Amino acid sequence: MGDVDRGTALRLLALARELTEPELRKAVDRLPDPVRRLTGYHFGWWDESGARVRANGGKRVRAALALASAQALGARPERAVTVAAAVELVHNFSVVHDDLMDGDATRRGRRTAWTAFGEPLAILGGDALLALAIDVVRPELAGSAGQAIMKELSDALLKLVAGQTADLALEGCSEIGLAECLTMAGDKTASLMAAACALGALSAGADADQVSRMRRLGWHLGLSFQLADDLLGIWGDAQVTGKPVGGDLRRRKKSLPVVAALSSATTAGDQLAEFYHGIGPMPEAEIRQAVSLIEEAGGRRWAEQESIRQRTHAFRELTALSPEPGGARALVALSYLMTHREH
Template sequence: MSVDRRSIHLPDAREAPEPEVEHRSAREVLAQARVLVDPALRAAVDTLPDSMRHLAGYHFGWWDEHGAPVQADAGKAIRPALALLAAEAVGAAPADALPAAVAVELVHNFTLLHDDVMDGDHTRRHRPTAWSVFGLGPAILAGDALLTLAFDVLAAGGGLPDNRVVARVLSAAVLAVQDGQAADLAFERRAEVGLAECVRMAEGKTGALLGCATALGAHYGGATPVRVDHLRSFGERLGLAFQLTDDLLGIWGDPVSTGKPVYSDLENRKKSLPVVAAMATDTPAAHELRGLYRRDTLSAADLVHAADLIDHAGGRAWTRARADELLTEARAHLLAAHPVPRAAAELTALADLAVRRDH
């Protein structure tokens, strides 16, 4: 369970001076996390049965549909980078948390494979989605295989007196992600969704796994329970802010940068946070938006108009402001964990990039 901000004093991240320490940029952190994690990730995927291995390798951007090597976009690696930095933040070497980094990356990609099936998306990371190339059944099975493999990586990783602790941290996060995804799907069938329940959905769907990444990294780094909880809370709040940004990009993002079709969330009638925040207002734009969302189909002009209505009703501004508030809360929990200064600076830089990214 995460530390409740109301029950313990947290430093004010807006007023706390940031120490001047040499550190890598966020993009350097992500690139070097890939260098450390990818060999172990590939080695884990290589243990899968050939049918699932082939599809997984395609999804990760390592091979084309025929199994020939390619260098496609493999994702941002934010979750494994958080696990590695959390270990470093409590005084350990990043490599100590390698099993955690690989496990959360496997779980994340399990969710992506299944999300693409459930949403019917045809594009992921500028390529056809795995299910659209290999079929629905194989994509679902490959996702299941990645989830199973994540727990196998933790079981085999060593470095802890009791691997059951980290297995339960991961399983709790997976259940929260699945609960959040179930709520997301249910929202699509409902005309009205409250903002509070939409926030809870996003906390599970995205916040739980980022909190899991930082908690696992702290566990592998040998942190005390209090430091683990603060780093988990840092990741959870960052995760929710990350989802808020993702929802903005799902409406206003440039397809060239995001790798997803323009207005894809609106076309799928997603009750994303900007949409629900806009609909929660008593404005003419909100009333018109509700009417658009009840239509059976939306034309290209309707999608453009829906995006404008969300903006005019205040959904875009609320989402941006809430993401910034969560970033401030995340920084406060990071400071409360008394992190190593260099790792703290890099976690802060990574959080800033995650929340203010364009893809």
Template sequence: MPHSLLAVPPSRGGVVPALLAEGREVTGSHLRELAARLAPPMDAVAAYHFGWIDQHGDPSAGDAGKAVRPALALLSARAAGAAAEVAAPGAVAVELVHNFSLLHDDLMDGDTTRRHRPTAWTVHGPSQAILTGDALLTLAVDVLTRVPEPEIARRATARLSSATRGLIDGQAQDLSFEARVSVGVEECLAMEGRKTGDLLGCSAAIGAVLAGADEPTADRLHTFGHDLGLAFQAVDDLLGIWGAEERTGKPRWSDLRRRKKSLPVAAALERDCPAARRLADLYAEPEPPEGETEDRLAHLAELVEEAGGRSWTEDKARALYRSALGALDGVDMPFGVREEFTAFAAFVIGRDN
């Protein structure tokens, strides 16, 4: 059953689908052109990962992702009073960094499915997935260094570099959690703030930077994106346990299969109750020789919910949503743009995939 984050205003009409479609449209041709520059077979690995070809190299209409980060970059340019197209280099750069991280994360996490089909490393091998991810990261930096105004290029590149460092730090923390018996919710939030929040924060600011906005304005937009990124990850953690496979493209209870200490699990384990103690015992046990059964995974999900991990995470996502919107106070935006930010935030915590 999908999660239920209902205590937020619904997204306004088709605003968010239009923003996401714009993000895909503005970045699509640039991403294809950049990926085609990569040396073989990395060009094919990138094309497969982005959904443009299938594993046999034939054209494909695969799912290329939601384009949340590019859409935010374009929206942030409008917040600074510029046309969305001004943010195109930033939109492309953040999407390249995001996909660099996905190629590496899928391998490190052992994920075999993404966007309803086999992950790139399972098709092209671990080494090529790593190298392709590295190549996408270098392309992201290259895109921004080509911005014609040197000071704007420097500011945008500095923000992207800082976000990338945070993302990598967060992933390192996330992996270290796997070897630990327990992880507190504050540690989990700090890790997710780096792994997810930093790049969403960069996405929400980089378009404004490219539009020439001052640093205080860019910083407020960054805070909006960072807090929204934490809300986004909280929802992702809910979906990693209770999301419907046909919507998420990942196996049901995928995070529980890996004994991932996500926010709902960390919150549940901090409770002093029988369900939390039983969950801790089961999480500490090695996987049965015959593999995880659906009944065992369902029981783990029930224990997380019984111990309050699900409701705590839903409440936290709502609080982060409100915090993100509060960061926009004091940002002078053209008419209608603030409402687009609000609709976008509501979409992020109300999604089911």
């Protein structure tokens, strides 16, 4: 990715943070303590005691997608601030709960909300973020445009829950197909990115066909992002990602590169399956062997190629929209930044 493109993407993310931060803080400030303190900690605004800090609270990728989608269809990014804040609140609701369900102890280089505040409060905190997302868009809900916004959010939420449910169910399955795993990843991750793009389009006053194309763009981009994320989970650098590398393998979680390797009908894939039939956390020695087997069975290569293929589909949808050049450049730059992530 060139320096110019990276700069465009980083400026978009900075704009997303600048525009949505006041909306997010205003929303969180309505919550009672200690739920307010937990959510502010999760966003990186303060430490566990409530003292102000400047921790990593996430890149605001989904908010940036909403802003750039509106701009690509001829509106100023500011038109999409409300929906951008809403999708960030929904995303962080899912993250707080996902960390708890997966047992992840660290995120963005520090303790996850549930490890810092306990499981019951983390559940309440996630619930509160979802309630705030609906409340944030409440002023936008009058008329047919408002109904479309609410439908977009509710459809994404239902898909997100379906994806998370499938993810939990698939962990206990001995046989998983790639198509099944891609559907799960689409529901769990791509659905909200699809909604972010569609909501940005709705904020720009787009017609039904434009909204549909933006939704498909976000869906393909979300899958590309998830594939890149799964690759980082195996071959990434913990100092860059903020999460322990090998955590998914340690839990014997069947991420997309793993399922591709298990489905490869190769000797390496068969050997990897033996590791995944074990009980309890995978030992460190087996994790190192599993990493080699996934690569040998073609899981890494497939995931890298599929990530590129999904991103290409996203760009085709964008081209078909005949977008405004500035917004299109921002979307393309952000797409590359999301899927060419540092290892």
